[in-house]
Amino acid sequence: MIIVMRAGSKRDQIEDVVARVEEAGFTAHLSEGAERTIIGVIGDDRPIERQAFEVMEGVEKTVPILKPFKLASRDFNTANSTVSINGVEVGGNKIAIIAGPCSVESREQLLETAHAVKEAGAIALRGGAFKPRSSPYSFQGMGEEGLKILAEAREQTDLAVVTEVMTPEHIPLVNEYADVLQIGARNMQNYELLKAVGRNGPPVLLKRGLMATMEEFLMSAEYILSHGNRKVILCERGIRTFETYTRNTTDINAVPVLKSLTHLPVILDPSHAVGKWEFVTAIARAGIAAGADGLMVEVHPEPEKALSDGGQSLKPQKFADLVNQVRTIATAIGRD
Numbered sequence: 379m380i381i382v383m384r385a386g387s388k389r390d391q392i393e394d395v396v397a398r399v400e401e402a403g404f405t406a407h408l409s410e411g412a413e414r415t416i417i418g419v420i421g422d423d424r425p426i427e428r429q430a431f432e433v434m435e436g437v438e439k440t441v442p443i444l445k446p447f448k449l450a451s452r453d454f455n456t457a458n459s460t461v462s463i464n465g466v467e468v469g470g471n472k473i474a475i476i477a478g479p480c481s482v483e484s485r486e487q488l489l490e491t492a493h494a495v496k497e498a499g500a501i502a503l504r505g506g507a508f509k510p511r512s513s514p515y516s517f518q519g520m521g522e523e524g525l526k527i528l529a530e531a532r533e534q535t536d537l538a539v540v541t542e543v544m545t546p547e548h549i550p551l552v553n554e555y556a557d558v559l560q561i562g563a564r565n566m567q568n569y570e571l572l573k574a575v576g577r578n579g580p581p582v583l584l585k586r587g588l589m590a591t592m593e594e595f596l597m598s599a600e601y602i603l604s605h606g607n608r609k610v611i612l613c614e615r616g617i618r619t620f621e622t623y624t625r626n627t628t629d630i631n632a633v634p635v636l637k638s639l640t641h642l643p644v645i646l647d648p649s650h651a652v653g654k655w656e657f658v659t660a661i662a663r664a665g666i667a668a669g670a671d672g673l674m675v676e677v678h679p680e681p682e683k684a685l686s687d688g689g690q691s692l693k694p695q696k697f698a699d700l701v702n703q704v705r706t707i708a709t710a711i712g713r714d
């Protein structure tokens with residue numbers, strides 16, 4: 379960071395700041411201008427609490443130079459990193475499609491959906507067994523029984539299983555059945571959960587928080603990476619804005635911006651982003667055109683009977699159409 383001293387700051391104030399910088403284990407580089415002095419802190423000063431310097435006598439402000447995220451940053455890894463799911467390198471040239479119902483509701487519902495999305499070209503099956511519902515009175519998911527059904531669907535179709543984990547205590551159980559652990563939007567800043575999946579083995583699909591900035595999103599990824607798990611896929615799922623006609627507002631900007639800030643794969647969930655099935659395909663096309671590495675789409679054989687998110691779920695035929703349209707776009711931009 380750079381510490382900017384106030385105009386007319388006293389020599390002893392400057393010396394105090396330099397002493398504090400050195401005490402913290404860094405080198406201070408002084409640049410004395412006609413009006414003010416600026417002090418450059420040399421080294422990886424991310425652990426320093428900048429405010430502690432801002433309250434020192436004679437200091438006007440501090441300016442960070444390094445991005446607050448390190449392992450997630452493009453500076454750390456200039457090439458795209460990839461996460462292998464079911465033999466597909468997500469983040470590579472191939473567009474990865476994950477699809478399935480919002481929630482696992484029954485064996486029949488899940489198996490039917492699994493076969494349909496496999497047929498249409500998905501590489502992984504999604505389905506929540508532990509559901510983060512806004513209301514405690516809404517369906518909360520089937521728990522372990524749901525996980526067992528997901529595992530049966532994997533056996534039948536060879537699709538990888540992506541499912542949400544809501545608490546660190548559930549991780550060992552979810553590990554037994556899932557290939558990829560999803561962290562939902564509501565838990566994006568549940569730091570104990572992030573640390574726990576960071577210490578865990580399987581890949582993590584991290585969804586953007588409801589009102590999280592891209593920097594906050596990347597700092598959450600940094601938690602997982604810094605605890606040892608380098609297999610992180612970011613998922614843009616829309617953010618809350620003043621607009622109420624759609625459930626969320628797809629932050630299409632986030633796709634290319636995240637791709638420039640981080641080497642991690644970025645996928646888009648058009649279902650939660652727009653929240654109405656009739657717009658899901660258009661938003662999916664936009665996501666791929668903007669450079670997303672994949673999609674996560676909610677599909678249900680009978681959306682009118684769904685226990686969660688039926689209004690944004692595509693019927694299998696509509697999902698197959700989506701995949702075909704997305705394929706055309708992928709080809710047009712030189713991707714598989």
Ligand code: PEP
Pocket residue numbers: 480506510561562563564585615650
């Ligand atoms: C989901 O994927 O079903 C879900 C709950 O999504 P989000 O966490 O993005 O709201």
Ligand code: MN
Pocket residue numbers: 480481650676686687
């Ligand atoms: Mn859902």
